[in-house]
Structure formats: structure tokens, C-alpha cells
Amino acid sequence: MxxxxxxxxxxxxxxxxxxxxxxxxxxxxxxxxxxxxxxxxxxxxxxxxxxxxxxxLTPWQRVQVARHPKRPYALDYVTALCTDFQELHGDRQFNDDRALIGGTAFFEGRSVMIIAQQKGRDTKENILRNFGMPQPEGYRKALRLMKLAEKFGLPVITFIDTPGAFPGVESEARHVSEAIAVNLREMAMLKVPSVAVIVGEGGSGGALGIGVTDRVLIFENAYYSVISPEGCAAILWKDRANAPQAAEALKLNAANLRELAVVDEVIAEPFGGAHNDPAAAAAALKKALVHHLGELTQLDTDKLLDTRYERYRALGEYREVAAK
CATH class of the missing domain: 4.10.860 (DNA Excision Repair, Uvrb; Chain A)
Structure with missing residues (x-):
């Protein structure tokens, strides 16, 4: 190839x-x-x-692979894995955010709701998609679709791939933090199974706004972090050139996240990254989704909510051990 x-x-x-x-x-x-x-x-x-x-690969090199311009994006996986994807537009309040897309589809014969952050392949598409950075109306559209999925009993599959929510003045004026916070609360109480897949970048609250799910999967060379390595370096070292050092300290790569139980499964990528064999990457993701959705759909609503609650309550647990 x-x-x-x-x-x-x-x-x-x-x-x-x-x-x-x-x-x-x-x-x-x-x-x-x-x-x-x-x-x-x-x-x-x-x-x-x-x-x-x-x-x-070092953590910083994996971040570079996650940002590779030829890497498969959310719609590539939706096209490869689903049939009859019907995009649904708008948040019914302000606008239709093209950085965050969603709609119904069939996955392995089952109706599902797809919610995904989408980047662009070229300058024109990146401007249309706002470089994969959703605005408040994107998160409100996502919430509208989640509630629609809950109404009709559809499992929710989210695809995370964003450097973060859009930080512009207009985004702040329309209360992007509030929109993300509401999503966190509502996703925690959603009465249908949900699975999030981090396919590339998982940046800060912009990723978490569609990431509070029953299971969180991550591709081998993707990352998930409270802040980008460059942002962390700018704050701690006052120099973005320290991004490789920040990437190491943040423990943002798949193996670290699995060890910390932030994610539930690391999906292996083709040798050299998903961009070298998108079909193989999609096949690996399909296998993982079939497994996790199969388990989640066996749970009744009360058990589903209890298990989700326990999952997020356990994050960040630590023990203090007396020095010897």
C-alpha cells in the first residue's frame, strides 16, 4: 500500500x-x-x-499520530460501520453546528443514535467544521439527539475527535461552559446504553461534553486529556516548546488511560497508525462496539444507571500510604 x-x-x-x-x-x-x-x-x-x-513511540509522538491529517475521522467510521445514516440538524435554539454532527443509523442491524465531532480534510472543510471545535449549539444539538435516543430506546454511540470546545468570544457569550455542564449531568442520567470512542484528539471539556458514557473506548494512538500538551506547556513552562515534556507528564495516551481506568478498552491500530489502513481500523472498532453494546443492552435501566454511577465515582480514587 x-x-x-x-x-x-x-x-x-x-x-x-x-x-x-x-x-x-x-x-x-x-x-x-x-x-x-x-x-x-x-x-x-x-x-x-x-x-x-x-x-x-513517545507520548508526544502518539499525539502527532492522533493529529495526522490522513487519519480516519468520525464520518469515515460511520460510513464504514453503519448503514442508512440520516443526519439530523440544529439545536432548535440558535444554529446548526457543523463541527458536531449526529443522526440515526443502523449498526449490525440495530438502530442507534450517532453523535460525532468532525474535522475537515482541507481548509474549506475545516472552516465549515470549525476545525472540529464545537460551539454551544453543537452540545445542545447533541443533547437534543440524546434525549431523542432515550425516547425511542436507541443506544448512543459518540465519536470524540476535538482539540477542545471553541474558545471564542461568541462561544462564551452563548454559554459554552453551561452547555457542556448540562450535557455532563444529562448523560449521567441517560436511560439508554452509551459508548464513546476517542478516534483522535480528546481535548478537555470539549471531549467530555459527549463522553460521559457507559463505556469509553480509545484507539491506540489517540489521546484524552484535560488540556493539550501545548496548553499545559504554556502554563507550566511558559513555552509551548515543552509540549513533549507535558505530554509525558499528563499521562494522556491510551495505555496510561487504561491503567488509570479512565477508558475501558484500547483498540489496536494497524501498524504505523489508523491512516495506514483505515479498513483494518474500522474492523477493530466494529469488533469492540459489538462486544460492548452487546453487554450493555443486557442490563436493565436501573442496573445500567447504577453501573454508570459507580464507574464515574471510582475515577480518581487514591490511597495514602504511610512512609516507611
Missing amino acids: ERPAYLLEFEKPLRELEKQLEALHQQSLENNIDMSAELATIEAKIDVTKRDIYTN
Whole structure:
């Protein structure tokens, strides 16, 4: 499969080896020389380098993978996993926020409600989608759809992929904090099963506004954090250049989050990231969703609410141990 044209900084050594391989292969064809041994040596070196890079990614490098412009977005997964997606628009109060989309669909023959944060692929679409940063009306639209799902007994699947809620003056004027806070309260009491999937960035309250669900899943190279590494670095070190150090300290990557019980399952990605094989990433997500929805739909409403309550009450628990 052809590699994406966009390269991350830590992928450049790999690209240099691939250029050497291409040049050597071209030389072999042009001069009709058998260079199979040399080609095999470089191919082996590429394989070793690839494994060394992708099996030892730092937290900051995983943040970069989560932001990769070729990474599958929410609608890519909805298209791959669901049928008959019918988008529903507007919050019935102010506007239709295109950064947060939602509607009904069929997943494995079951009617579900989809709520998703969506980024754009190019400048024009990013402006339309506000770079994946929802405004208050987006969260109010999400709440409207959650209540609709509750009315008709539809499980809710949310896709999280945002650097955070939009922090502009107009967003604050329309009470974005209040809109997110109401969602937190109402999602905690929602009487239908819910699953959140962090597919890329999970930034601050902007992510949490659709993330208070019965199960939280995260892709291997996604992240979920109270603040972006750059924001944390700007506050603590007064310099965004310390973002790699902040990413390490924040424990924002999938493995750390699973260990802390913030997420319930880490979904493995294809080697090199979901953008290298979107179909395989979608298949892994499908398997996880089938499993978790299957378990949740077996619970009656009281058990569902009690289990959700206990899940969030347990977050942040710690013990004080006397020093020896």
C-alpha cells in the first residue's frame, strides 16, 4: 500500500530508506543488473526501522499520530460501520453546528443514535467544521439527539475527535461552559446504553461534553486529556516548546488511560497508525462496539444507571500510604 505523502518528523528516517530502495530498484531496471541482495538488505533495514519507530513511540509522538491529517475521522467510521445514516440538524435554539454532527443509523442491524465531532480534510472543510471545535449549539444539538435516543430506546454511540470546545468570544457569550455542564449531568442520567470512542484528539471539556458514557473506548494512538500538551506547556513552562515534556507528564495516551481506568478498552491500530489502513481500523472498532453494546443492552435501566454511577465515582480514587 502506498504510504501517505504527509510525513511526521519521526518518520523521516524511514522515508529516506524507502527513497534508497526506490533508487536502487530503478537502477536495477535501467541497467539490467541483479541487485536482489542489496534490495533485500534495505528492505530488511526498513522493516527493522519501522518496528523500532512504531513500537517505541513517545507520548508526544502518539499525539502527532492522533493529529495526522490522513487519519480516519468520525464520518469515515460511520460510513464504514453503519448503514442508512440520516443526519439530523440544529439545536432548535440558535444554529446548526457543523463541527458536531449526529443522526440515526443502523449498526449490525440495530438502530442507534450517532453523535460525532468532525474535522475537515482541507481548509474549506475545516472552516465549515470549525476545525472540529464545537460551539454551544453543537452540545445542545447533541443533547437534543440524546434525549431523542432515550425516547425511542436507541443506544448512543459518540465519536470524540476535538482539540477542545471553541474558545471564542461568541462561544462564551452563548454559554459554552453551561452547555457542556448540562450535557455532563444529562448523560449521567441517560436511560439508554452509551459508548464513546476517542478516534483522535480528546481535548478537555470539549471531549467530555459527549463522553460521559457507559463505556469509553480509545484507539491506540489517540489521546484524552484535560488540556493539550501545548496548553499545559504554556502554563507550566511558559513555552509551548515543552509540549513533549507535558505530554509525558499528563499521562494522556491510551495505555496510561487504561491503567488509570479512565477508558475501558484500547483498540489496536494497524501498524504505523489508523491512516495506514483505515479498513483494518474500522474492523477493530466494529469488533469492540459489538462486544460492548452487546453487554450493555443486557442490563436493565436501573442496573445500567447504577453501573454508570459507580464507574464515574471510582475515577480518581487514591490511597495514602504511610512512609516507611
